[in-house]
Amino acid sequence: MTPGRMHEGEQETSSDLVRRLLAAQFPQWAGEAVRPLTSWGTDHALYRVGDGLLARLPRIDWAVGQVERDLTWLPRLTPALPLETPQPLALGGPGEGYPWPWGVYRWLPGKTATLAGVQGDVTLAGGLAAFVLALRATDLAGLPRAKAPERTLPDLGPPVRRALAQSADLLPPETWRRAAEVWERAQALPGWSATPVVVHGDLHANNLLLREGRLAAVLDFGLRLDDPAVDLMPAWNTFGEQARAAYLRALAPDDATRARGRALALAKALLALPYYWRTNPEIVERAIFTLGQVTAEHP
DSSP: OOOOSSSTTTTOOHHHHHHHHHHHHGGGTTTSSSSEEEOOOSEEEEEEETTEEEEESSSGGGGGGHHHHHHHHHHHHGGGGSBBEEEEEEOOOBBTBBOOEEEEEEEESEEOOHHHHHOOOTHHHHHHHHHHHHHHHOOOOOOBBBBBTSHHHHHHHHHHHHHHHHHHHHHHHHHHHHHHHHHHHHHSSSSOOOOOOEOSSOSSGGEEETTEEEEEOOOOOOOOEEEEGGGGTTHHHHOHHHHHHHHHHHHOOOOOHHHHHHHHEEEOOOOHHHHHHTTHHHHHHHHHHHHHHHSSSOO
């Protein structure tokens, strides 16, 4: 099964489009075979180009600009990190009927992680925590800050409450009740008032690349300066109880930051559940897993 259309206004792409874009803009790669990759990612359509390249085309307007950000920041960031990251090579422009910039990356070999494969992996949790700590320690002068109104818990309140109402028939009643209770308590949490740190911004199992069962690379950066709670979300959207404990122990957040991370993981799961219910089973699976992890914890 492959994902179909997920968004209103989503841009259609195809292998033929990628071949035409390459021929027009990057003739050095025009002779390479192009084939689509099955991906449950919501922002980009992915195409394998030959054996060594990946073409990445935004599906939707909110993803435009991510390739440019990768080209600007990832080459500066990667040498400071203990894991591999995507390697952008070239920025393509609109053309052949496609309206947005797009990118060509070096192919990273490996296998995308799955919830079932990593939720109990304490070693992987420690490796991901080491990556987050290294990321926080980097100094990327000029990196954009998060747009606070899009991400603070109080501002997320109205859309999350709407998603809760839409999810009432999609969840077991006790899970729904507990999720609503956790979210309402989270509204009183203090925000992050210290200097923001570099965050990945979208850490979860399917943005982790494994080789021989070991964590080798982290993909699909939402790179920005933000609250460190943002990168605590894998504690609930990727890991079960033991691996979560290892991840949080390594990152050692204070109680308020831990609670914000839990609330952000809950919010993202609730917002995704009704939106992708009929179009993206991978995201629905992760959302339900996250809700289970969050609601099973004691306050």
